[in-house]
Amino acid sequence: MAGSLIVKDGLIVRGGAGSRRYETADIVVEGAHIVAIGPDKGREYDGTVVDASNAIVMPGLVNAHLHSNEGFQQGAYDNLPLEMWLGESYPPFGFPVLTERDYYLRTMLAAIESIRAGVTTVQDDYVHPPATPDAMDAAIQAYADAGLRAWVTVDMWDQPLRACLPWADELIPDAIHDELASMGGADADAQIALFERQFERWHGHDGRIRIVLAPCGPQRCTPDLLRRIAALSAERDIPIHCHTLETRLQAIHAEQAWDMTAVAFMDKVGLLGPRTTLVHAIWLTDDDIARLADRGCSVVHNPLSNMKLGSGTCPVRKLRDAGIAVALGTDGLATSDTADLVEAIRAASLIHKTGKPDHASWVSADEVFDMATSAGARTGLMADRVGRIEPGMCADLILLDRGHWGFIPLVDPIRQLAFSATSEAVRTSIVDGRIVMRDRKILSVDEGALRDEIREAAERYLRDCVPAMEAGARRLAPYLEAIYRRAQNTLPSP
Numbered sequence: 069m070a071g072s073l074i075v076k077d078g079l080i081v082r083g084g085a086g087s088r089r090y091e092t093a094d095i096v097v098e099g100a101h102i103v104a105i106g107p108d109k110g111r112e113y114d115g116t117v118v119d120a121s122n123a124i125v126m127p128g129l130v131n132a133h134l135h136s137n138e139g140f141q142q143g144a145y146d147n148l149p150l151e152m153w154l155g156e157s158y159p160p161f162g163f164p165v166l167t168e169r170d171y172y173l174r175t176m177l178a179a180i181e182s183i184r185a186g187v188t189t190v191q192d193d194y195v196h197p198p199a200t201p202d203a204m205d206a207a208i209q210a211y212a213d214a215g216l217r218a219w220v221t222v223d224m225w226d227q228p229l230r231a232c233l234p235w236a237d238e239l240i241p242d243a244i245h246d247e248l249a250s251m252g253g254a255d256a257d258a259q260i261a262l263f264e265r266q267f268e269r270w271h272g273h274d275g276r277i278r279i280v281l282a283p284c285g286p287q288r289c290t291p292d293l294l295r296r297i298a299a300l301s302a303e304r305d306i307p308i309h310c311h312t313l314e315t316r317l318q319a320i321h322a323e324q325a326w327d328m329t330a331v332a333f334m335d336k337v338g339l340l341g342p343r344t345t346l347v348h349a350i351w352l353t354d355d356d357i358a359r360l361a362d363r364g365c366s367v368v369h370n371p372l373s374n375m376k377l378g379s380g381t382c383p384v385r386k387l388r389d390a391g392i393a394v395a396l397g398t399d400g401l402a403t404s405d406t407a408d409l410v411e412a413i414r415a416a417s418l419i420h421k422t423g424k425p426d427h428a429s430w431v432s433a434d435e436v437f438d439m440a441t442s443a444g445a446r447t448g449l450m451a452d453r454v455g456r457i458e459p460g461m462c463a464d465l466i467l468l469d470r471g472h473w474g475f476i477p478l479v480d481p482i483r484q485l486a487f488s489a490t491s492e493a494v495r496t497s498i499v500d501g502r503i504v505m506r507d508r509k510i511l512s513v514d515e516g517a518l519r520d521e522i523r524e525a526a527e528r529y530l531r532d533c534v535p536a537m538e539a540g541a542r543r544l545a546p547y548l549e550a551i552y553r554r555a556q557n558t559l560p561s562p
């Protein structure tokens with residue numbers, strides 16, 4: 069029989085319920101799919117052989133939450149909570165507008181980091197407040213060229229700043245609100261139109277690109293926009309991806325704005341269901357968790373970002389015990405400061421053990437591996453095709469070097485990925501049946517040339533754009549600080 073790719077003699081970690089089953093076998097890939105697995109199975113097929121005899125073969129990792137639009141801002145901020153960090157990194161005054169090529173390069177940086185870290189699927193929540201199509205096209209083209217599977221959002225936000233923060237009317241001067249209002253901003257109709265355009269143009273492109281609906285947060289969208297998003301999701305059968313209850317301040321805001329929790333509000337407007345994923349989901353009540361379980365929602369946990377911004381800790385144990393799929397993300401390159409999901413795997417495998425004496429409640433490396441593969445695929449509504457190594461699944465595979473120091477001696481590949489190895493162990497990456505990196509050389513794009521171009525563009529961004537961003541941020545910083553301080557002194561109602 070004809071086969072296009074035979075991954076030969078690897079130690080296979082299948083993922084999903086079979087995660088603890090390790091076997092030395094061949095994986096036969098035809099086109100974009102796995103067609104057979106078994107010892108010496110490759111003998112029955114013709115095709116290109118990839119020698120995996122010194123490799124651990126795992127399902128490619130799924131980074132379920134990333135903002136590639138922060139690609140030029142790695143390491144730019146520290147010691148800022150979310151609300152103040154937003155004021156610096158997404159300043160309403162001085163927000164940078166770049167060329168289409170720069171948008172491409174900014175996402176390409178995240179794409180290359182992802183490939184080198186064993187990520188084969190990226191769910192990129194592409195936050196671009198001007199909502200112009202050139203930036204979105206450039207980002208998706210970068211993923212298409214890099215060879216990644218990419219689920220890219222159209223991120224929507226139609227509420228003014230004063231509606232998104234508690235005490236904004238009292239603590240931010242009217243003149244600032246008026247000036248922000250005079251700048252306009254994309255309205256709901258324009259953002260829905262952009263979604264329609266992106267869906268027509270890109271959804272299903274190359275079999276790897278999908279478009280996702282992303283209300284940026286329930287407090288950042290009008291109820292009308294949230295209802296329209298829910299209707300589009302049902303009509304097109306595509307995911308909804310929504311930052312929810314990332315901070316204490318957001319929990320307080322929900323009670324003030326809606327007299328209920330954010331989760332109850334989202335339910336009320338019809339946003340919750342099996343296609344909906346809540347990003348962060350830290351400040352949840354037990355009732356919220358029961359409601360999310362009942363509606364079949366998923367959650368994305370972003371431990372690096374949550375630690376960096378001091379946001380709190382997602383109740384992963386409670387969520388999983390309630391039967392909720394919890395995926396794993398790095399979050400944006402200006403909060404976690406990396407697209408390396410192996411770093412997030414390590415953080416998630418450690419953080420839930422701290423400060424809790426009952427070790428039976430701790431989150432294990434095995435569970436985190438499931439989060440970084442199958443549960444991630446679930447958030448993209450692709451769990452039947454992505455995240456496990458089984459016949460019929462998409463051929464998204466990574467080969468890790470058994471000679472990497474973190475795998476010597478080889479005791480438990482998943483625990484060693486979480487606790488011992490680094491992403492440097494990932495040698496070869498296959499996405500949709502195509503080899504995108506072999507022996508750590510990226511084959512899909514010219515990494516060396518792109519490195520030079522990205523460095524030049526990012527340095528130009530630092531020089532030409534950042535001073536205006538900083539000046540804009542300074543105008544709002546004292547008010548955001550005052551709002552943040554008041555929130556810290558206010559007990560959340562839940």
Ligand SMILES: [Zn+2]
Nearest residue numbers: 193311399400
């Ligand atoms: Zn985010």
